[in-house]
Amino acid sequence: MLEESLASQNGIVTNTNSTYIDTDGNSTVAVDVRSISKIFRIYHGKNPSLKDAILKGKRVTYEEFLALDNVSFSVYKGETFGIIGPNGSGKSTLLKLIARILVPNSGEIVINGSVSALLELGAGFHADLTGRENIYINAAILGMKKREIDKKFDEIVRFSELERFIDTPVKNYSSGMYMRLGFSVAINVNPDILLVDEVLAVGDQAFQSKCYQVIYDFMRRGKTIIIVSHDLETISDLCKRVAFLKNGKIEDIGNPIVVINKYRSYIEEMERKRIIEQQKEERKKIFKSLVEGERKVIDGEEIDKLSRVSINGEVVNRFGSGDAEIKRIRLVDKDGKDVDFCKYGDEVNIVMDVLFNTEVEDPIFGIRITDHRGNIVYGTNNRLNNIRSGTFKKGDLVKVIFSQRIVFIGGTYFVSPSVGYKDTKTYCDWVNNMLTINVIHHNRAEGIADLNSEITIEKISS
Amino acid sequence: MISNFKKLFSYHELLFSLTRKELKVKYRGSALGFFWSLLNPILVMLVYSFVFSIVMRLGIKHYAIFLISVLLPFNFLSNSVNYGANSIVANGNLINKIYFPREIIPLSIVLANLTNFFFELIALFIVLGIMGYKFYIYLHILPLVILVQFFLVSGVTLVVSSLTVFFRDLQHLIGIIMMIWFFGTPVIYPLSMVPEKFQFIMKANPMTVFSIFYRNIFYYVNYPEELQFPTLKVILMAVVVSLFVFFLGYFVFKKLEPRFTEEI
Numbered sequence: 001m002l003e004e005s006l007a008s009q010n011g012i013v014t015n016t017n018s019t020y021i022d023t024d025g026n027s028t029v030a031v032d033v034r035s036i037s038k039i040f041r042i043y044h045g046k047n048p049s050l051k052d053a054i055l056k057g058k059r060v061t062y063e064e065f066l067a068l069d070n071v072s073f074s075v076y077k078g079e080t081f082g083i084i085g086p087n088g089s090g091k092s093t094l095l096k097l098i099a100r101i102l103v104p105n106s107g108e109i110v111i112n113g114s115v116s117a118l119l120e121l122g123a124g125f126h127a128d129l130t131g132r133e134n135i136y137i138n139a140a141i142l143g144m145k146k147r148e149i150d151k152k153f154d155e156i157v158r159f160s161e162l163e164r165f166i167d168t169p170v171k172n173y174s175s176g177m178y179m180r181l182g183f184s185v186a187i188n189v190n191p192d193i194l195l196v197d198e199v200l201a202v203g204d205q206a207f208q209s210k211c212y213q214v215i216y217d218f219m220r221r222g223k224t225i226i227i228v229s230h231d232l233e234t235i236s237d238l239c240k241r242v243a244f245l246k247n248g249k250i251e252d253i254g255n256p257i258v259v260i261n262k263y264r265s266y267i268e269e270m271e272r273k274r275i276i277e278q279q280k281e282e283r284k285k286i287f288k289s290l291v292e293g294e295r296k297v298i299d300g301e302e303i304d305k306l307s308r309v310s311i312n313g314e315v316v317n318r319f320g321s322g323d324a325e326i327k328r329i330r331l332v333d334k335d336g337k338d339v340d341f342c343k344y345g346d347e348v349n350i351v352m353d354v355l356f357n358t359e360v361e362d363p364i365f366g367i368r369i370t371d372h373r374g375n376i377v378y379g380t381n382n383r384l385n386n387i388r389s390g391t392f393k394k395g396d397l398v399k400v401i402f403s404q405r406i407v408f409i410g411g412t413y414f415v416s417p418s419v420g421y422k423d424t425k426t427y428c429d430w431v432n433n434m435l436t437i438n439v440i441h442h443n444r445a446e447g448i449a450d451l452n453s454e455i456t457i458e459k460i461s462s
Numbered sequence: 463m464i465s466n467f468k469k470l471f472s473y474h475e476l477l478f479s480l481t482r483k484e485l486k487v488k489y490r491g492s493a494l495g496f497f498w499s500l501l502n503p504i505l506v507m508l509v510y511s512f513v514f515s516i517v518m519r520l521g522i523k524h525y526a527i528f529l530i531s532v533l534l535p536f537n538f539l540s541n542s543v544n545y546g547a548n549s550i551v552a553n554g555n556l557i558n559k560i561y562f563p564r565e566i567i568p569l570s571i572v573l574a575n576l577t578n579f580f581f582e583l584i585a586l587f588i589v590l591g592i593m594g595y596k597f598y599i600y601l602h603i604l605p606l607v608i609l610v611q612f613f614l615v616s617g618v619t620l621v622v623s624s625l626t627v628f629f630r631d632l633q634h635l636i637g638i639i640m641m642i643w644f645f646g647t648p649v650i651y652p653l654s655m656v657p658e659k660f661q662f663i664m665k666a667n668p669m670t671v672f673s674i675f676y677r678n679i680f681y682y683v684n685y686p687e688e689l690q691f692p693t694l695k696v697i698l699m700a701v702v703v704s705l706f707v708f709f710l711g712y713f714v715f716k717k718l719e720p721r722f723t724e725e726i
């Protein structure tokens with residue numbers, strides 16, 4: 001036990017000779033995470049006890065859990081860097097390693113500059129002491145000198161808006177007030193590198209917007225910020241680069257739109273799997289009740305539940321007779337290049353290639369566009385546009401082009417193409433979400449479509 | 463080791479700040495709080511005085527002074543160790559969220575108890591002055607004795623606070639160990655009552671050596687015929703053992719420190 005305890009060692013290096021040097025001779029990397037791994041021990045049973053260790057000679061048994069697996073990345077100076085990922089993926093662990101609260105099992109982290117971690121607000125507040133006393137202690141814990149605290153004290157109090165309560169013991173504070181005081185102290189520490197873990201959503205609306213002001217202010221002053229959050233809107237608003245962590249590994253890193261989309265589709269995938277499991281259970285239940293209740297009748301709700309899953313239990317992503325097959329679908333810009341994103345207002349073509357396996361008369365080629373929540377945003381087909389497609393023979397390869405101007409608000413949209421029979425009810429082929437379109441847009445509006453309103457304001461009388 | 467001390471020094475403001483916090487919490491921010499904290503040694507003193515000067519009649523003049531002159535320094539040790547043992551675990555929230563050299567937590571407890579000890583000494587001086595004790599004669603030795611004891615107390619506190627993180631039931635054991643240590647140190651009885659052959663073993667305990675000094679300074683100073691300072695060899699041994707315990711404690715603490723966060 002002791003032996004093993006002695007083995008771990010400090011893996012943090014405060015840098016002096018970095019390899020990343022810009023033209024002014026300054027290092028441009030603020031945090032360099034190099035092949036970091038972190039192993040936690042999950043003990044069997046309760047805490048190891050001395051009694052058991054000595055009297056029964058029992059060895060402490062534990063399992064090792066790899067919380068971070070060979071993670072490497074760099075955060076550059078002045079950059080706002082986001083970390084996203086599902087629960088338990090290791091985000092907080094990573095921040096704690098950067099903050100030197102935890103020590104890695106292997107690898108090293110090179111840090112240029114002073115670090116302050118907002119992992120929890122008001123950590124270390126003592127309930128019996130007043131707001132004033134706690135400011136001094138908390139600021140000292142965060143690394144401020146007494147002189148600095150004296151200088152900043154009024155500012156801290158002003159920011160927290162707790163002037164009237166500053167000489168009241170913090171045990172009488174509401175939890176919001178507690179957090180405000182914690183936040184006010186933390187942001188006045190003024191580090192070069194700020195680590196933020198899920199703490200931006202504190203206090204009421206007014207205080208929250210103040211918190212964001214502070215973060216923006218930090219960004220303007222060229223500070224490096226690393227933010228962990230489940231609020232993907234915040235991340236995409238604030239961050240220049242984003243890392244997607246999954247099971248302790250970096251799944252993707254880079255452009256926020258791309259990485260966040262990847263994360264979103266991962267969540268959707270997981271959600272789908274969960275729903276499938278749930279539906280399987282329901283099917284089992286229904287069948288069981290049919291058998292046990294010796295019922296022959298299935299009610300409408302049950303039919304609905306049963307029909308939402310295919311026979312082998314997968315959510316139907318593609319269906320149809322197969323008389324025609326959608327081979328490929330692409331987004332093509334006006335220069336004819338394949339793209340996976342476009343800007344608001346761009347003219348783009350959605351091009352699908354269809355192969356016919358038998359003769360089909362007047363098929364209907366359609367597209368349906370949904371947003372990331374599954375809302376139908378737009379749908380059209382040649383029939384709705386009064387265009388007859390004609391008859392196709394077996395082996396015909398057909399290219400169908402939908403040209404339009406994209407007037408969506410920024411975000412991710414999915415295109416589901418279809419080839420239907422002329423009865424408008426049955427399909428040769430239908431593929432769910434076959435194409436993803438990322439729309440880049442300065443958010444001047446909310447919702448789905450940008451109607452590009454012109455706004456005039458006139459005074460009618462005074 | 464040296465770089466660790468340097469870092470510790472760079473955090474000295476935090477150390478003092480946490481020490482102040484400990485004291486504030488202890489006294490609840492009032493002078494009355496300090497007198498309240500005196501209640502414990504006074505009660506202990508009354509109980510032992512009753513037992514040893516009225517029931518068992520050891521025949522020691524001014525038994526209360528005899529006792530309190532060593533009880534206070536011993537309390538400095540036992541309070542530090544008892545409160546310090548759980549300090550890392552109790553401050554888990556802090557350790558889990560903010561980086562700073564962790565030894566600051568147990569050391570702030572030792573410093574708070576040292577400060578408390580100083581206040582108690584001032585109260586003792588007042589009482590001694592009223593009773594006409596010439597406690598000022600050997601007072602110049604006192605700072606040195608306290609300094610050496612400080613190293614011993616810090617070392618023990620560092621060890622127990624770090625080990626308690628890994629063995630939570632150590633706390634219960636510590637109470638028993640401190641009781642044995644208390645009775646193994648001449649606090650309630652004079653060393654002269656101990657049979658010669660045990661005296662040597664007892665002197666290996668630095669607390670015994672300190673208690674001889676404390677008792678000389680505060681009590682025997684009024685009974686000069688009883689004054690008996692330890693030999694240089696014994697003194698040196700106490701100093702060496704105390705320093706050794708301190709460095710060992712610091713070493714063990716620093717070795718275990720990296721795993722505190724995840725074990726809490």
Ligand SMILES: Nc1ncnc2c1ncn2[C@@H]1O[C@H](COP(=O)(O)OP(=O)(O)OP(=O)(O)O)[C@@H](O)[C@H]1O
Pocket residue numbers: 040041042065067085086087088089090091092093094723724725
């Ligand atoms: N001290 C610890 N001992 C054992 N396991 C731990 C410890 N701390 C974290 N873990 C485990 O490590 C994994 C990663 O935890 P971490 O807190 O980093 O996740 P996270 O990505 O921050 O999750 P969340 O989104 O819920 O905040 C989890 O499975 C967690 O159970």
Ligand SMILES: [Mg+2]
Pocket residue numbers: 091092093197
């Ligand atoms: Mg977390």
